[in-house]
Amino acid sequence: MKIAVCVKSVPDTEAKINIAPDQVGIDRANVRFVTSPYDEFAIEEALRLKEKLGGETTVFSLGGDEVTEVLRDTLARGVDSAVHIKDAEFDDADPLTTAKVLAAAIKDGGFDLVFCGQQGVGGDHNQVPSMLAELLDMPQSTLVVKLEVADGKFKAEREIEGAHELVEGSLPAVISAQKGLNEPRYPSIKGVMAARRKEISVKDAAALGLSGQLSPDKRKVKRIQLTMPPARPQGKMIDGEPEVQAKTLAKLLREEAKII
Amino acid sequence: MAQGILVFIEQRNGQIRKASLEALSEARRFCSKSGEPLVALLVGENIKDLSTSISRYKPDKVLVVDSAAFAKYSTEGYADALTAAVKNVDPRYVLAANTSMSKDLIPRVAARLDAPCVADVAELRESNGAWQAVHPMYSGKAWGIYEFNSPLAFLTLRPNVFPAAEPDEAHQALVEELAVTPAKVRASVVEVHAAAGAKIELSEARIIVSGGRGIKGPENWPVLQELCDALGAALGASRAVVDAGWIDHQYQVGQTGKTVSPQLYIAVGISGAIQHLAGMSSSKVIVAINSNPEAPIFKSATYGIVGDCFQILPKFTEECRKMLSEN
Numbered sequence: 308m309k310i311a312v313c314v315k316s317v318p319d320t321e322a323k324i325n326i327a328p329d330q331v332g333i334d335r336a337n338v339r340f341v342t343s344p345y346d347e348f349a350i351e352e353a354l355r356l357k358e359k360l361g362g363e364t365t366v367f368s369l370g371g372d373e374v375t376e377v378l379r380d381t382l383a384r385g386v387d388s389a390v391h392i393k394d395a396e397f398d399d400a401d402p403l404t405t406a407k408v409l410a411a412a413i414k415d416g417g418f419d420l421v422f423c424g425q426q427g428v429g430g431d432h433n434q435v436p437s438m439l440a441e442l443l444d445m446p447q448s449t450l451v452v453k454l455e456v457a458d459g460k461f462k463a464e465r466e467i468e469g470a471h472e473l474v475e476g477s478l479p480a481v482i483s484a485q486k487g488l489n490e491p492r493y494p495s496i497k498g499v500m501a502a503r504r505k506e507i508s509v510k511d512a513a514a515l516g517l518s519g520q521l522s523p524d525k526r527k528v529k530r531i532q533l534t535m536p537p538a539r540p541q542g543k544m545i546d547g548e549p550e551v552q553a554k555t556l557a558k559l560l561r562e563e564a565k566i567i
Numbered sequence: 568m569a570q571g572i573l574v575f576i577e578q579r580n581g582q583i584r585k586a587s588l589e590a591l592s593e594a595r596r597f598c599s600k601s602g603e604p605l606v607a608l609l610v611g612e613n614i615k616d617l618s619t620s621i622s623r624y625k626p627d628k629v630l631v632v633d634s635a636a637f638a639k640y641s642t643e644g645y646a647d648a649l650t651a652a653v654k655n656v657d658p659r660y661v662l663a664a665n666t667s668m669s670k671d672l673i674p675r676v677a678a679r680l681d682a683p684c685v686a687d688v689a690e691l692r693e694s695n696g697a698w699q700a701v702h703p704m705y706s707g708k709a710w711g712i713y714e715f716n717s718p719l720a721f722l723t724l725r726p727n728v729f730p731a732a733e734p735d736e737a738h739q740a741l742v743e744e745l746a747v748t749p750a751k752v753r754a755s756v757v758e759v760h761a762a763a764g765a766k767i768e769l770s771e772a773r774i775i776v777s778g779g780r781g782i783k784g785p786e787n788w789p790v791l792q793e794l795c796d797a798l799g800a801a802l803g804a805s806r807a808v809v810d811a812g813w814i815d816h817q818y819q820v821g822q823t824g825k826t827v828s829p830q831l832y833i834a835v836g837i838s839g840a841i842q843h844l845a846g847m848s849s850s851k852v853i854v855a856i857n858s859n860p861e862a863p864i865f866k867s868a869t870y871g872i873v874g875d876c877f878q879i880l881p882k883f884t885e886e887c888r889k890m891l892s893e894n
């Protein structure tokens with residue numbers, strides 16, 4: 308079983324977000340970069356499958372230097388090898404561009420499964436896995452909370468509104484992980500030591516045969532601005548005995564907010 | 568030249584998603600202004616009758632793809648249907664509600680047609696007759712504003728944010744069938760299990776009552792459920808209580824749970840961590856009930872009550888019941 312895992316390096320969810328002077332990006336100073344939380348489920352599922360069925364795992368990440376640490380962490384958890392895709396041409400890639408780059412890196416690898424997180428936190432796009440499946444011409448299941456793989460087939464349970472859906476399909480396939488799929492492990496000391504000896508292969512646009520094709524001027528969607536969301540109006544505190552508080556709240560919701 | 572809007576209408580078991588009608592209403596507003604055509608797409612089996620209720624939201628045309636091949640959802644089958652509709656209509660924009668079906672389907676079709684997509688749009692702005700899409704990022708801590716440079720673009724709209732129009736009983740859209748045979752379906756839905764207990768879908772609820780660690784234990788859910796029943800609200804939860812096993816992940820609101828935008832969000836015994844706010848800060852009115860006056864949730868609250876939720880909630884539920892019965 309050959310398994311690919313796509314991992315994105317993202318600002319720590321606790322990080323305070325400041326907008327950069329260009330008003331389009333975030334100020335990256337003092338921001339700690341971590342593995343996108345959903346990607347941890349993707350990594351864990353890949354490792355469990357490998358432990359069960361044998362084979363090898365490769366992690367792919369597109370990004371700048373902030374990716375290195377995330378790749379080391381992924382290797383330390385037990386993934387066999389890492390590919391870092393890095394090129395200024397791919398800076399600020401939108402989801403379609405990201406999917407094209409990842410597809411170029413993954414397509415000839417003979418992978419049976421490609422794992423992603425359901426969402427790269429920060430960008431919060433929820434798009435790359437489905438796009439990647441299309442570009443790799445593979446079936447897919449997204450938002451997966453339970454997975455079984457056997458005999459060239461997969462059974463996935465995915466979360467939908469008010470229900471779970473059972474999807475059956477054939478391999479190779481793209482799977483995106485939702486919270487609940489598993490409990491990710493932490494890297495062991497031994498794993499961290501072993502990861503130091505593993506090599507991270509770095510690929511640029513030329514190595515992927517994409518020179519000049521996906522540069523920022525060719526993009527079909529562009530972020531023109533990043534702003535702070537409108538501030539919520541100053542709230543009201545309701546004082547008094549519990550009885551009075553309860554009454555006042557009900558009254559405000561009816562007469563002022565006009566909701567009940 | 569590409570013109571107008573195609574709206575993908577989501578239905579399951581003959582039930583149309585409310586959020587799809589919100590998207591259709593938003594598209595109607597745009598097309599009425601620009602004078603461009605508006606087409607709604609309905610995919611499934613034995614769903615032709617639904618075109619009547621869609622018609623009331625005033626599309627010019629309802630395209631219906633109706634065959635046994637679409638009885639159950641499959642990404643590839645539905646992608647074939649949507650692709651065929653896009654080729655038939657040649658729109659500038661394809662709209663859908665941001666749901667778990669859309670998250671699966673829309674980016675796949677966008678990639679197939681080499682078109683850009685902005686998902687989870689919370690606001691649409693017009694500039695020179697085109698849309699700019701506002702997409703909340705970094706857990707809602709910032710908003711990205713996007714512009715398209717493409718004859719075709721896909722957008723999925725956050726449920727409960729865009730108002731649905733008043734249905735117009737008199738409007739009669741043209742209804743047209745589109746024959747589609749899926750080319751290659753290598754994965755499809757074989758079964759659907761309804762989640763136990765969930766009565767009202769969180770992401771579409773008008774009112775949500777959510778509980779956090781402050782409710783002390785799972786034995787106290789009935790206190791919140793009574794309020795839900797009184798208000799016709801959906802029940803939600805913080806991650807802390809999901810992780811503690813007090814309730815299923817289905818109910819979790821926040822960064823690793825659901826994003827919701829109800830008219831009213833009542834946070835009971837929830838501290839207001841940034842990851843929780845990520846999922847609910849676009850709610851219209853936020854009520855916080857918390858015993859700690861320093862709890863960060865009060866910074867986001869429209870109405871705040873410092874106090875013990877067990878003293879306040881039953882009385883508040885009683886008040887609401889009284890109010891609603893008197894009308």
Ligand SMILES: Cc1cc2nc3c(=O)[nH]c(=O)nc-3n(C[C@H](O)[C@H](O)[C@H](O)COP(=O)(O)OP(=O)(O)OC[C@H]3O[C@@H](n4cnc5c(N)ncnc54)[C@H](O)[C@@H]3O)c2cc1C
Nearest residue numbers: 779780781805806807821822823824836837838858859876
């Ligand atoms: C990557 C990541 C993702 C996350 N995703 C999510 C997510 O999706 N959703 C989410 O919710 N969290 C998420 N979290 C967790 C988040 O950081 C908080 O830990 C969590 O929201 C806290 O839940 P809580 O408010 O219920 O508990 P606590 O923080 O323990 O707060 C309990 C509150 O109850 C109050 N209280 C106690 N007794 C009473 C009483 N009798 N009456 C009234 N109030 C009382 C206390 O004052 C306190 O404010 C995530 C964290 C990380 C790192």
Ligand SMILES: Nc1ncnc2c1ncn2[C@@H]1O[C@H](COP(=O)(O)O)[C@@H](O)[C@H]1O
Nearest residue numbers: 313314369423424426427432433434435
């Ligand atoms: N730059 C990237 N490098 C590697 N994988 C990525 C990248 N961006 C997104 N992905 C994958 O796609 C998933 C969904 O991301 P997104 O569509 O950006 O929300 C992530 O959880 C990753 O698995």
